[in-house]
Amino acid sequence: MRLRLAPLLASAAAAGVLVAATPASAAPADKPQVLSSWTQTSAASYNAWVAARGNQGKWGAYGFDWSTDYCSTSPDNPFGFPFQTSCARHDFGYRNYKAAGAFSANKARLDEALYADLKRVCSAYSGVKKGSCDSTAWTYYQAVKAFGVSPQDAPAA
Numbered sequence: 001m002r003l004r005l006a007p008l009l010a011s012a013a014a015a016g017v018l019v020a021a022t023p024a025s026a027a028p029a030d031k032p033q034v035l036s037s038w039t040q041t042s043a044a045s046y047n048a049w050v051a052a053r054g055n056q057g058k059w060g061a062y063g064f065d066w067s068t069d070y071c072s073t074s075p076d077n078p079f080g081f082p083f084q085t086s087c088a089r090h091d092f093g094y095r096n097y098k099a100a101g102a103f104s105a106n107k108a109r110l111d112e113a114l115y116a117d118l119k120r121v122c123s124a125y126s127g128v129k130k131g132s133c134d135s136t137a138w139t140y141y142q143a144v145k146a147f148g149v150s151p152q153d154a155p156a157a
Contacts (some may be wrong), residue, residue: 027063032100034062039093039109041116049089065095074140081125081133083140086117090144111148115141 028034038049052059056066070076071087093110097103118137125133 028061031062034059035064035093035096035100039089039097039106039113041109041113043120045113046086046089046117046120049092050085053088053092064092065099066092067095068092071140074143078136078140079132081136082121083118083137086114086121089117090114094148107148108145111141111144114144 038045038052053066056064068088068091070084070091071078076084076087090110090113093106093113094103097106097110115137118140119134122130122133122137
């Protein structure tokens with residue numbers, strides 16, 4: 001009986017070695033596609049990211065950096081316009097593309113996605129208030145275009 005168990009035990013041990021050798025921290029192969037899908041200019045991309053942010057545990061294997069300082073040193077909700085979530089998505093793109101080593105290639109799109117998100121916020125207003133919101137959105141967009149850097153690349157305070 002012992003001889004018959006030996007091959008089975010050897011196979012089980014080998015399988016255990018193979019499982020143990022697989023890195024537990026390896027992100028799913030589709031991580032770049034998921035990251036890209038959540039950082040586009042469309043409302044669908046924004047909505048998908050908001051849903052994922054609300055259920056981060058589901059995405060834990062991907063190792064995304066969800067941290068944010070929102071609109072950095074600018075007001076998160078200037079003049080009462082709720083820009084905070086748009087800024088959080090912008091931070092998500094910056095932090096995760098930097099971690100992927102692909103920040104420079106994606107910065108312009110990330111900044112454009114922020115502007116699209118801010119304009120969607122402004123679409124809830126009309127008249128003078130909408131004009132004020134659009135103007136503020138344009139200012140935020142111009143600021144990140146000119147001065148936006150990855151949080152890791154920002155000069156130490």
